Amino acid sequence: MKKFTTHRGVAAPLLRINIDTDAIIPSREMKRVSKHGLGEGLFAGWRYTEPGGRRPRPEFVLNQPAYNGASILLSGSNFGCGSSREHAVWALVEYGIRAVIASGFGAIFYGNCIRNGLLPVVLPDAVVRQLAAAVAADPQACPLTIDLQQKTVVAPGGGAFSFAIEPALQEILLQGLDPIDITQKMQRRIASFETTYRRRRPWLFEPG
Amino acid sequence: MGKTLFEKIWTDHQVAELEGDTCLLYIDRVFLHERTGSIALQSLEAAGRKVRNPQQVFCTMDHIVDTLPGRSDRTRVPGGEAFIQTTRSASHSAGIKLFDIGDPGQGIVHVISPEQGIVQPGCTLVCPDSHTCSQGALGALAWGIGSSEAEHALATGTLRVNRPRTLRVDFEGRLPPGVGAKDMILHLIAAHSTAGGAGFAIEFAGAAVRELEIEARLTLCNMAVEFSAFTGLVAPDRKAFDYLRGRPYAPRGRAWEQALAYWRTLRSDDDARFDRIIRIDCAAIAPTVSWGTSPQQASAVSAQVPSPAAAADAAAAKSIERALAYMGLEPGRRLTDIPIDAAFIGSCTNSRLSDLRAAARVLRGRRVAAGVKAICVPGSSQVKAAAEAEGLDRVFIEAGFEWRESGCSMCFYAGGESFGRRQRVISSTNRNFESRQGPETRTHLASPVTVAASAVAGRIADVREFLR
Ligand code: SF4
Numbered sequence: 001m002k003k004f005t006t007h008r009g010v011a012a013p014l015l016r017i018n019i020d021t022d023a024i025i026p027s028r029e030m031k032r033v034s035k036h037g038l039g040e041g042l043f044a045g046w047r048y049t050e051p052g053g054r055r056p057r058p059e060f061v062l063n064q065p066a067y068n069g070a071s072i073l074l075s076g077s078n079f080g081c082g083s084s085r086e087h088a089v090w091a092l093v094e095y096g097i098r099a100v101i102a103s104g105f106g107a108i109f110y111g112n113c114i115r116n117g118l119l120p121v122v123l124p125d126a127v128v129r130q131l132a133a134a135v136a137a138d139p140q141a142c143p144l145t146i147d148l149q150q151k152t153v154v155a156p157g158g159g160a161f162s163f164a165i166e167p168a169l170q171e172i173l174l175q176g177l178d179p180i181d182i183t184q185k186m187q188r189r190i191a192s193f194e195t196t197y198r199r200r201r202p203w204l205f206e207p208g
Numbered sequence: 209m210g211k212t213l214f215e216k217i218w219t220d221h222q223v224a225e226l227e228g229d230t231c232l233l234y235i236d237r238v239f240l241h242e243r244t245g246s247i248a249l250q251s252l253e254a255a256g257r258k259v260r261n262p263q264q265v266f267c268t269m270d271h272i273v274d275t276l277p278g279r280s281d282r283t284r285v286p287g288g289e290a291f292i293q294t295t296r297s298a299s300h301s302a303g304i305k306l307f308d309i310g311d312p313g314q315g316i317v318h319v320i321s322p323e324q325g326i327v328q329p330g331c332t333l334v335c336p337d338s339h340t341c342s343q344g345a346l347g348a349l350a351w352g353i354g355s356s357e358a359e360h361a362l363a364t365g366t367l368r369v370n371r372p373r374t375l376r377v378d379f380e381g382r383l384p385p386g387v388g389a390k391d392m393i394l395h396l397i398a399a400h401s402t403a404g405g406a407g408f409a410i411e412f413a414g415a416a417v418r419e420l421e422i423e424a425r426l427t428l429c430n431m432a433v434e435f436s437a438f439t440g441l442v443a444p445d446r447k448a449f450d451y452l453r454g455r456p457y458a459p460r461g462r463a464w465e466q467a468l469a470y471w472r473t474l475r476s477d478d479d480a481r482f483d484r485i486i487r488i489d490c491a492a493i494a495p496t497v498s499w500g501t502s503p504q505q506a507s508a509v510s511a512q513v514p515s516p517a518a519a520a521d522a523a524a525a526k527s528i529e530r531a532l533a534y535m536g537l538e539p540g541r542r543l544t545d546i547p548i549d550a551a552f553i554g555s556c557t558n559s560r561l562s563d564l565r566a567a568a569r570v571l572r573g574r575r576v577a578a579g580v581k582a583i584c585v586p587g588s589s590q591v592k593a594a595a596e597a598e599g600l601d602r603v604f605i606e607a608g609f610e611w612r613e614s615g616c617s618m619c620f621y622a623g624g625e626s627f628g629r630r631q632r633v634i635s636s637t638n639r640n641f642e643s644r645q646g647p648e649t650r651t652h653l654a655s656p657v658t659v660a661a662s663a664v665a666g667r668i669a670d671v672r673e674f675l676r
Contacts (some may be wrong), residue, residue, distance in 0.1 A: 017527050018402060018502050020641045028623030031287040033246045033294045051647035052623070076523060078403055078436060082641060083620075084338040085244060086354040104403060107438055108338055112354035125523070166370060168227040180257070183232065183364045186224060190234075190366055193223040197234055201220075201470070204236050204331055205263075208463030 002117035003176035007098045008145045009071030012061050013132040019075055020082030021109060025091040027083075028052065038087055039094030066139050072146070074132050075102040077125065080109025089116045099146050101128055101153065114169045117176060119146065121153060121163050131155055148174055210477025212374050213443050214409045217349040217474070221332050229371045235361045237264055237326060237333040240304075241317050242295035243271035243622075244336035248358040249298035257363045262303040265362065266326055267295060269309050270316045272622065275585050275612040279309065284624030302362075313456075315588020315614045318342040318556040322426060323590055325455025329444035329471040334361055339556050339638065340439075341432040345425035346452070347444030347474050349409070352433060372438035373407055373483040376476070378414035381490040386672040388566070389420055389427035390558055390636070390655035394496040396488060397435050398506040405437030408484065411476060412442050416490045422451040423560040430557045431638050434503040443475040495671050497543055498640045498653040500531030505640075506653065507543065509670045515539035534642055535650050536630065543668050546652075550581040550633040551663035552645075553609075553656050555619040558636035559587030563656040564595050568603040570660035570674050576608030577666025581627070583610045585617040609663070621646045634662045 028051070029041025040054070047062060049055045056063040062070060073079075073092075079102040080088060089112040092100070099119040113120040123131075134155040135142045142156035148170060152160045172179060183190075198205050211219075223232040240248060245267055252259070259265055272288040273279060281292045292309070299306040307314045313324060318339055321327045329347035334340060336358040343350035353367070361367050379392055397404065410432055412425070420428065425442045432440030442448075449468060452458045459467040476482075494508035505528070507514070513532065516539070519525035532538065537546070553559065553567055564586065576582045584604045586592035592614050595601055601611045618625055619637045626646025627633050633651050636659050637644075640651040652668060661671040 016530070017523055020639075022620070022639070022641050022644055026643060027620055028286070030243075030622070033250055033290055035247065035251065045643050045647070051643075078406075081402065081436065082338065082639060084336055084352045084354055086247075086336075086356060089354070104406060104436075106436065107406070108352050108354055111357060115354065115356035166228045166230060168230045168368070171227075179368060180255075180360050180363050183360065183366060183368065186232065190223055190232075190364060193234060194365065197221075201236075201330075201467075203459035203463040203467040204328065206463065207457060208460035 001176045001178055004098065004117055004119045004148050004173040006145065006147045007071065008143050009098060010067060010069055010139050011072040011074055011131065011135050011144045012067040012070035012139070013074045014061055015074065015076050015129070015132060017076035018078045018081055021080055021085050021088035021106070022082055024080065024088040025085065030085070030087050035090045036094065038091035042091040042095045068140065069096070071096050071098045072144055073097055073100045074128050075100060077102060077104040079105050081106035084108045086112045089113055089118055093118050101131065103128060114172055115179065117173065119148060119173060121146065123153065123161055123163050127161050210480040212476040212480040212482060213347070213411055213441065213474055214349065214374050217330050217332070218371065220330065223366055226368060230368055231371060232366050233332060233369050235334055235365055235367055236331040237266070238358065238361050239317050239321055239333065239335040240265065240267040240358065241271050241337060242269050242273070242291045244355050245358070246291050246295040246298065248336055248355040248362065249302060250294055252359045252362055253298065259302045259304060259362045260365045265304040267299045267304055268307040268317050268320060269295065269314060271616045273309055273615050275615045275617040277613060279613055281309070285622045288624065312589050315590065316556045316559065316616055318426070318430065319560060319587035319591065322346055322422070323455065323588055325452050325458030328452065328458065328467070329448060330474050334358070334367065338433045339430055341437065342426050342430040342556055344429040344432070344439050344441030345422060346448050347441060347471070349439065349441065351439040372409040375405060375408035375410045375484045375486065376482045377410055377412050377486045377488065379412065379416035379488050379490050380414045381416060383416055383490050383493065386495050386657065386675055387493050388655050388657070389424040391493050391496040392416070393428050393431040394498065394503065394506045394653060395493045397431065397503045398496065400486065402434060402502055402504045403436050405432060405435035408437050410437045410440040412440055417442055418445065421562060422447055423562040426560065427557055431503065434638060444471050495655060495658050497658060497668055499535065499537060499543060500528065501534055501640055501642050502531070503638070503640060503653060505531055509543055509658065509668065511543055513537045513539050513541045513543065544670055545667065546632070547667045548580060548634050548662055549631040550627050551576070551659050552583050552618055552633055552635040552637065553659050554583070554585030554587065554617050555637040556587060557638040558656045559585060559591065561591050561594050563636065564591070564600050567656040567660040568600045570657050570671060571607040571664065572603050574607055574664045576663045580663055580666055582608055582663045583612060583618065585612040586614045588614045618645055620644055634659050634668060
């Protein structure tokens with residue numbers, strides 16, 4: 001998995017609340033049993049003029065030249081709520097988004113980000129708005145810098161904002177670890193738990 | 209100090225404490241479906257990993273499969289066939305039980321898992337599907353995960369989980385006539401916002417919850433995710449035990465007695481501490497209908513479309529404004545004056561036998577209004593068969609409803625069937641997000657009886673006027 005240590009990039013504001021995973025990747029854009037080929041469908045309902053079409057809607061933020069190459073999204077609370085589809089994260093990552101900054105995330109989406117090297121940054125709404133304002137004048141010339149080791153977002157003017165993240169999740173991102181590999185190292189512990197557990201709750205395994 | 213029901217189940221499954229608030233939990237059951245399970249199984253195999261406990265894993269075809277009569281692997285969803293066939297071959301090679309098309313046990317994952325007795329009190333169950341929280345209705349710890357996490361659970365039999373806090377929601381008093389579990393959960397979300405349950409495992413409690421039958425509790429827990437909760441659950445009681453007895457995967461004989469003795473301990477102790485408690489007076493709940501594009505944008509059916517000016521803050525005002533533009537509504541309009549184009553009864557929220565019976569009581573001897581497209585999709589093949597055995601299909605068909613094969617159907621749009629642009633649908637589903645049921649389709653969430661009443665009226669209707 002791709003590591004996340006520090007990142008500096010153009011930030012695009014999508015300051016709506018409750019942006020759900022259907023909006024991030026409409027179900028109709030999930031055309032194959034694959035984690036790939038989803039970047040094109042990112043925000044398709046807002047980004048293109050027609051459902052299923054590819055003609056850009058000029059007013060959508062990611063279609064504006066000022067936000068060309070955006071790799072950080074600034075958004076409202078409850079980003080990534082709704083459907084559990086990991087395709088939302090795969091689409092963001094394939095498009096080139098490295099971090100999303102919002103005051104809150106859908107819980108499943110948050111977990112999905114961690115598994116795919118996408119950094120979800122939780123900061124209060126007022127700070128998100130402040131960051132959006134700080135980059136607005138010239139987004140290309142005013143990138144944001146995110147340092148995961150320090151757990152800070154640095155605005156172009158220099159103001160730094162600290163955010164919190166569970167240490168275990170921070171480690172996974174910093175090292176680009178695969179949680180399955182880490183857990184498999186605990187194989188013996190799992191097996192011994194399982195043996196006693198099955199004795200304790202046998203009906204779950206042998207209904208009789 | 210006593211323990212909450214959630215804490216009891218959590219501790220029982222704790223393999224190891226990891227860093228911070230994270231634990232490694234043992235997972236008793238994994239359920240998959242062809243939409244997101246296909247990719248999980250495929251990429252597990254590609255990584256050269258094996259399903260650790262195939263006999264604890266189950267899979268169904270519900271999301272992509274057509275619900276029109278005479279269905280096969282071919283579906284209206286572009287590329288749908290590949291999802292179905294990949295799921296089938298991956299399930300077979302992993303050795304997991306698949307409820308395939310044509311299997312009498314097939315149906316929507318959260319409908320068939322309880323129906324088969326796969327979810328049981330006190331167990332942990334995960335599925336790469338956000339509405340897995342529904343299954344907490346049986347007193348299980350059941351929650352939705354992503355595909356990568358599903359791979360983790362399949363490969364290791366465990367998950368690394370950040371421990372949620374606990375919230376108890378007490379529904380006190382009695383429900384008024386015409387009001388059910390769907391109205392309870394919409395009412396809760398409207399009152400406390402979609403963020404109200406964020407970070408919590410919710411125990412639904414109180415006299416009104418104890419009164420609810422298991423199928424209604426499934427409806428209640430179904431939308432815990434719309435409240436941003438980790439999951440919802442209800443303490444298992446006689447109703448839960450009676451519901452499970454004799455189901456295909458439920459314990460039998462001596463195992464049943466053993467299970468029952470344990471299940472009876474699964475309740476929050478009287479002195480257990482919750483991080484938060486919310487109290488709701490059920491007398492104040494009316495049939496509830498959503499008017500916007502988030503489940504929190506819902507009101508009593510007797511209310512009017514609100515004005516953005518009445519919102520708590522600027523962000524909320526903006527979101528109401530956006531929602532009304534999308535929904536094609538103006539502030540001040542009475543909800544019961546809004547004409548509808550379509551009515552949908554189905555989904556893991558409200559498509560079980562009791563839902564269909566209740567809707568049929570409203571429809572019996574009545575006709576769907578001219579110009580309204582009305583569809584009923586039973587939640588499982590068993591629900592469909594049981595409904596047909598008591599003649600409910602005739603009631604729906606004679607009223608003017610289409611009667612379908614079971615599946616998720618038009619609960620969500622995947623490029624296949626949809627209601628069409630700007631069509632206004634009253635729907636017994638759980639999500640009224642923009643374009644959820646089709647590009648620019650306008651969804652109003654409601655209970656199945658409100659959907660039935662509205663289908664007859666041709667506009668959003670107050671079901672209480674239909675009850676004799
Ligand atoms: S019925 Fe709808 S909400 Fe339920 S599992 Fe299927 S698509 Fe998801």
